Amino acid sequence: MEAQSKKDMRRTTGVQSQTETVSINNSLTKASLTLSTESGRRGGELRWHISNDGKSKGERSLDFDRDVLGVEVKDKRIKLKAFEVLQKESLFFGKGEKERVRKDYVFEMETEEKATLWGRTISECIESLGRPKELFVIVNPFGGKRCGPKIFEKEVKPLLEAAGINFKMQETRYGMHAKEIAYSLDLSKYDGIACVSGDGVVVEVVNGLLKREDWKQAITMPLGIIPGGTGNGMAKSLLHSVREEYSASNATFAIVRGCKCPLDVASVVQGDKSLLRIFGLRKYDGKIQFVPALGYEEFGEPIGESNKWKGETVILQDAFGNSGGSEMHGYKGSSTEFEESKWRFINGPFVTVWIQNVPWASKDIMPAPQAKFSDGCLDLVIVKDCPKTVLLSLLLSIRDGSHVYSPFVTYLKVKALKLEPGQRVGDPTMGGIVDMDGELIARGDDAIHHDPNWMDYGTPFLMKVDEGLATLFCPN
Numbered sequence: 001m002e003a004q005s006k007k008d009m010r011r012t013t014g015v016q017s018q019t020e021t022v023s024i025n026n027s028l029t030k031a032s033l034t035l036s037t038e039s040g041r042r043g044g045e046l047r048w049h050i051s052n053d054g055k056s057k058g059e060r061s062l063d064f065d066r067d068v069l070g071v072e073v074k075d076k077r078i079k080l081k082a083f084e085v086l087q088k089e090s091l092f093f094g095k096g097e098k099e100r101v102r103k104d105y106v107f108e109m110e111t112e113e114k115a116t117l118w119g120r121t122i123s124e125c126i127e128s129l130g131r132p133k134e135l136f137v138i139v140n141p142f143g144g145k146r147c148g149p150k151i152f153e154k155e156v157k158p159l160l161e162a163a164g165i166n167f168k169m170q171e172t173r174y175g176m177h178a179k180e181i182a183y184s185l186d187l188s189k190y191d192g193i194a195c196v197s198g199d200g201v202v203v204e205v206v207n208g209l210l211k212r213e214d215w216k217q218a219i220t221m222p223l224g225i226i227p228g229g230t231g232n233g234m235a236k237s238l239l240h241s242v243r244e245e246y247s248a249s250n251a252t253f254a255i256v257r258g259c260k261c262p263l264d265v266a267s268v269v270q271g272d273k274s275l276l277r278i279f280g281l282r283k284y285d286g287k288i289q290f291v292p293a294l295g296y297e298e299f300g301e302p303i304g305e306s307n308k309w310k311g312e313t314v315i316l317q318d319a320f321g322n323s324g325g326s327e328m329h330g331y332k333g334s335s336t337e338f339e340e341s342k343w344r345f346i347n348g349p350f351v352t353v354w355i356q357n358v359p360w361a362s363k364d365i366m367p368a369p370q371a372k373f374s375d376g377c378l379d380l381v382i383v384k385d386c387p388k389t390v391l392l393s394l395l396l397s398i399r400d401g402s403h404v405y406s407p408f409v410t411y412l413k414v415k416a417l418k419l420e421p422g423q424r425v426g427d428p429t430m431g432g433i434v435d436m437d438g439e440l441i442a443r444g445d446d447a448i449h450h451d452p453n454w455m456d457y458g459t460p461f462l463m464k465v466d467e468g469l470a471t472l473f474c475p476n
């Protein structure tokens, strides 16, 4: 009989179910273990009756993919380590974002053999989901409110342990350390790199991977983002897309589950300097030239032949910021040429220009509601010069993305973009500030301290996108 059950459970297509008597909290009930195979992916759930004083109180179930971190068997007992959804009810809007809670369910089977068999079956089912087994975790102790190490200890580590994921954790010791780590890490030992940080450290990791000789392979390493900084637009964008509550533990669970999605990588070129960035040029005054994406060809004005953008030679810096010249290895930026494309332009004055690849710039600012992780486009959001009262309401509406309906906002998708920084709006003697992922990269005023790493404010920037070059762990 047991051999037969085992054989049934191991069939690889369709749906199989088996029911057993189990004891939960000293009360006997029936539980069904169901396995299914859909498009080669195995799924499964455990479902059981709840009763009180002999009266049925309905059913409960745990889906191994969506709700369970791991399983443990001891003697006749099976422990399912769950991280299950509690649907929060919002007073005004019905169902709110999904909140998860950590809970263990212990099922006592009739015999040790039955517990071993079900435990093994559940464990095999979870293993077939393609979850990571070994993770490298980078923690920025100086990100945001400097809570990275605490977030790791309290929220990340317990979930990784419950899921049986081995990890090596390293705190960054100085700026750009994450880039160095990604540059030299033995990637063959890991199934992913998780960052407990803001978006800045994730960008460093992408840049570090792209500087490697083996960058083509290295950039396929899945990256996980657990919010621990001030600018956590990526984590917010990922969780919000599936209505999951924005939290470090939900972001960790997305990594545990092992679903992946592609991520566009934007390269930014300025003469012989170059930066690779995922998204996020936040403030800019001046002129914009662009190659519109399909469906956005009517935006702006056409550029005459004589003013056409000619492109620039891409010479990247090496992993640690030194210009390497032609002998340098690593990724050389997007190779798509736009010289023959139909460039268009929009001139200022602008109040703000946002260039995003993800909808959220931080946990409560959504400048680009239409942005997609991997559509090969940059979302360009231009706030034109407008009265101060309008600007104030725009700044408020940017929290839910409704600013895009304002007549003072132009929103379009572009394939390539050239920025020519101009003077600050309202003060022709001052230049603006170019800020990327919250990091100052160029400024046009007479700053007392001029950082040698800043780009030249007067020289145009060219941005291009490499569609789906990197890979992210995502919640679904």
Ligand SMILES: Nc1ncnc2c1ncn2[C@@H]1O[C@H](COP(=O)(O)OP(=O)(O)OP(=O)(O)O)[C@@H](O)[C@H]1O
Residues within 6 Å of the ligand: 140, 141, 142, 143, 144, 145, 172, 173, 174, 175, 176, 177, 196, 197, 198, 199, 200, 201, 202, 204, 228, 229, 230, 231, 232, 437, 438, 439
């Ligand atoms: N130990 C450290 N000491 C100083 N700087 C560090 C350290 N570790 C990382 N950094 C730098 O901190 C910067 C910001 O990191 P991160 O994105 O994690 O946090 P953040 O709070 O969102 O920051 P920001 O809002 O400034 O982008 C990165 O540029 C990184 O190089």
